[in-house]
Amino acid sequence: xxxxxxxxxxxxxxxxxxxxxxxxxxxxxxxxxxxxxxxxxxxxxxxxxxxxxxxxxxxxxxxxxxxxxxxxxxxxxxxxxxxxxxxxxxxxxxxxxxxxxxxxxxxxxxxxxxxxxxxxxxxxxxxxxxxxxxxxxxxxxxxxxxxxx
Numbered sequence: 153x154x155x156x157x158x159x160x161x162x163x164x165x166x167x168x169x170x171x172x173x174x175x176x177x178x179x180x181x182x183x184x185x186x187x188x189x190x191x192x193x194x195x196x197x198x199x200x201x202x203x204x205x206x207x208x209x210x211x212x213x214x215x216x217x218x219x220x221x222x223x224x225x226x227x228x229x230x231x232x233x234x235x236x237x238x239x240x241x242x243x244x245x246x247x248x249x250x251x252x253x254x255x256x257x258x259x260x261x262x263x264x265x266x267x268x269x270x271x272x273x274x275x276x277x278x279x280x281x282x283x284x285x286x287x288x289x290x291x292x293x294x295x296x297x298x299x300x301x
């Protein structure tokens with residue numbers, strides 16, 4: 153695939169503005185309303201779970217128009233802790249996912265300790281490509297809601 157060699161994508165240092173007062177509110181990456189629909193869309197299946205029972209929620213990442221899942225990239229996702237939720241694993245790699253050209257399905261095993269609506273946040277490394285470009289997304293913030301009853 154064109155442009156998918158890992159060496160081409162190096163981290164860039166970011167300068168921190170130390171002039172900013174500490175009490176100034178900082179937006180979270182999860183509050184950022186970035187539109188990534190040209191790269192991917194995410195859907196969630198099975199997000200209504202029963203308290204005390206282990207459930208499997210499926211995240212599906214669908215590549216944007218004229219793109220496909222980069223099957224050669226080492227996909228990874230790491231879930232942040234959420235009070236009252238327990239994960240089967242907090243970090244998943246490519247081997248735990250169903251990666252196909254048209255979609256990536258990520259199974260997330262969750263057990264809820266008490267009823268409620270919970271926001272699950274994660275950071276993912278993944279890639280979508282076509283013959284002309286390869287988009288590498290690192291530490292991409294993802295979030296979805298789980299309702300425990």
